[in-house]
Amino acid sequence: xxxxxxxxxxxxxxxxxxxxxxxxxxxxxxxxxxxxxxxxxxxxxxxxxxxxxxxxxxxxxxxxxxxxxxxxxxxxxxxxxxxxxxxxxxxxxxxxxxxxxxxxxxxxxxxxxxxxxxxxxxxxxxxxxxxxxxxxxxxxxxxxxxxxxxxxxxxxx
Numbered sequence: 001x002x003x004x005x006x007x008x009x010x011x012x013x014x015x016x017x018x019x020x021x022x023x024x025x026x027x028x029x030x031x032x033x034x035x036x037x038x039x040x041x042x043x044x045x046x047x048x049x050x051x052x053x054x055x056x057x058x059x060x061x062x063x064x065x066x067x068x069x070x071x072x073x074x075x076x077x078x079x080x081x082x083x084x085x086x087x088x089x090x091x092x093x094x095x096x097x098x099x100x101x102x103x104x105x106x107x108x109x110x111x112x113x114x115x116x117x118x119x120x121x122x123x124x125x126x127x128x129x130x131x132x133x134x135x136x137x138x139x140x141x142x143x144x145x146x147x148x149x150x151x152x153x154x155x156x157x
Contacts, residue, residue, distance in 0.1 A: 017127050021136075023077075026118050028110075040113065048087070051108045055074050063083060
């Protein structure tokens with residue numbers, strides 16, 4: 001099911017808030033961090049995870065991965081990495097929708113109010129586009145989180 005609350009055409013997805021089942025849990029995706037921050041009532045000091053549709057796009061965004069960890073980042077599934085306070089993840093599938101294949105990256109956050117659990121009504125009111133498959137939207141385990149630098153990798157979550 002694809003539901004769109006906007007009357008505008010879907011050519012410009014980069015400013016839309018999209019509610020969808022991500023590779024880990026229900027998420028809000030957008031390239032507009034300011035709107036996501038308003039929806040989540042999130043402090044400006046707390047950054048969002050950037051999800052890339054492939055490893056090549058990640059390397060084009062001036063995120064330099066230390067050589068000892070390039071293969072682990074490339075092969076990782078459902079894993080978020082933090083390098084120099086910049087969090088990112090590479091989604092193996094192009095963010096689970098043909099609509100999202102045109103986006104090379106998006107900010108990602110869990111689909112709930114900060115500190116609360118997933119509530120479908122709240123998310124449907126805030127999202128411009130809702131993408132749902134036959135399994136529906138369900139909350140599951142968050143991605144693993146690793147902080148890496150030139151020499152070591154430390155698990156944060």
